[in-house]
Amino acid sequence: MATAAETTPNTPFYKLGGHETMQAIVDRFYDLMDSDPAYAELRAMHAPDLSRMRKSLALFLAGWAGGPRDWLDQNPGRCMMSVHKPYAITKQVAGQWGEAMKRAIADVAPEDAELAKAMGGVLEELALGMGR
Template structure:
C-alpha cells in the first residue's frame, strides 16, 4: 500500500469511530421502531432490537474499515446466508435503505460519505433479497 493510500482515512474514521458508528446504528433502529413508514422492515426483526443493534454495530465497524468485532465474535459474516431465513423483498430493501439514509442525515454524516455509503448499502441490501 502506498503512503498516500495509508494516509487516507477510512469511512470508519470519517464517521468518527466506534462511538459514531454506534450512534448511527442506534438512530437507525430507533427510527425503524418508531416510524410507520418502516413497518414492513420492522416486522422482519425480533421483538426486541438489542441483538440486532449489537450485530449491525459490530458488522459496520469492520465493514467501514475499523475493528472486526463481528468477525471476532461470529466468523465470516456470510450475510446472504444469515439473512435467508427472513423474507426480504424490494419493500424491505427499500425501507432499510430509506431508514439508513434518514439516520445518516439526522446524524449529520458528511454528504459525500453518505452518498458513497448509500451506494454500497444498496448493493449489499439488494443482494439480501430472497423473494
C-alpha cells in the same frame, strides 16, 4: 512517537468518527424502524427487543467500513447471505431498509459529509441487491 496519521488509519470508519458514529447511525436506524409506520413490515421481521441488533449491526458496520473487526472475529465464516437466509426479503422490504439507513445517516450527519452520503448510497444499493 506515532504520528496522528499512523494512529488514524485512512478508512471510512475512522474518517467518520469511529465506534461513536457507527453506534449513533445504528441507534437512529432502529429508532426510525421502531417508530415510523413506513417501516412496519421491516420491523415485524425483527425480534421485539432490538438491543442485540443495536450492538451487532454497529459492530458489523465498523468492520465493513474498515474499522475493528469484532463482528467478523465473533462470527467466523458467517456471511451476510447466510445471516439473511431465513428471511424472505422482498424488493419492498429491502427498499425500507435502504431508506431507513440513508435517513439515519443523514440525521446523524457525520463529518465528512460527502463520505457519509456515499456510505448511505452504498448501503442502500447493498440492501436493494438483497431483495427478491
